[in-house]
């Protein structure tokens with residue numbers, strides 16, 4: 001089976017898309033409310049789309065035994081940053097193939113999970129079927145936060161769609177799901193049986209998807225609000241304002257109250273930033289926000305043309321040592337320049353990683369707790 005190469009930008013999006021499943025499963029009415037807002041794109045989203053196109057082209061070339069396209073300009077950088085992902089896919093595919101010569105790898109495959117989500121469909125970046133294993137692989141090109149595969153509804157919906165697509169052809173019983181984030185050096189994998197995926201779809205997804213499709217259900221705030229197009233959501237405003245009102249007395253917050261407020265702090269900060277950006281965009285598009293206007297922000301002086309500045313100073317006999325500064329590359333840039341292997345061989349014992357400054361984190365954070373008695377604050381420095 002083959003799939004044609006697709007222009008990823010022109011894809012249509014489902015009302016209940018797999019990529020937004022974390023949001024609409026937690027907050028079903030957000031799906032229909034979001035339709036009132038224009039779909040916006042960002043340079044990050046466009047870069048992600050291009051990365052997916054390039055990854056598809058390269059993997060297709062690998063599959064067909066053909067040379068890859070030649071990339072230029074910014075595509076060249078994207079291609080280089082995709083290398084760990086391409087290597088990992090090739091390696092994974094070859095491992096499967098060694099065990100089972102009939103292994104099948106599909107790229108950018110449309111999968112249909114409308115059996116549990118009305119009009120539900122999506123596109124699996126890479127799907128491998130080998131023996132009785134189905135492997136769903138999702139590329140995330142962003143440099144933001146690492147995303148875990150465990151109980152990830154986007155991957156599970158793709159898996160459900162792939163099970164629907166292939167159940168008549170293959171006897172699949174194990175589902176492996178991977179998120180690969182090459183720019184974060186992060187690969188996360190989880191496993192489930194085909195029966196578990198189907199049970200989850202029928203019992204957890206289907207009822208809530210029906211509500212979401214009909215614009216019903218309860219609003220709920222959480223991390224998923226970050227990606228919600230409803231930037232001026234009233235429910236989110238009420239929840240966050242209530243948080244402040246709930247602690248009016250006594251004059252100072254108790255430790256318990258402080259703990260509760262801290263739990264919500266990131267949420268409130270994210271909401272406030274969202275509102276500021278939303279209000280700015282509104283005024284920029286000609287709307288009025290009573291009591292607010294846009295003013296020119298702070299800016300820094302800059303040279304119009306650095307070459308001309310240098311030429312001018314040299315013509316006045318200023319020496320290079322006076323007008324230029326010579327600096328060693330930072331660790332990240334040096335590692336990139338030398339390559340990880342050479343960097344470690346040459347500089348491994350000349351690099352230290354000092355303890356980070358104590359950072360407040362919720363109890364659920366996976367990092368080890370700092371013992372306040374053993375922290376030597378004098379030793380704490382920034383990494384670079």
Ligand code: SF4
Nearest residue numbers: 027030220225228233
């Ligand atoms: S901002 Fe949050 S609470 Fe409001 S609609 Fe979106 S997901 Fe729901």
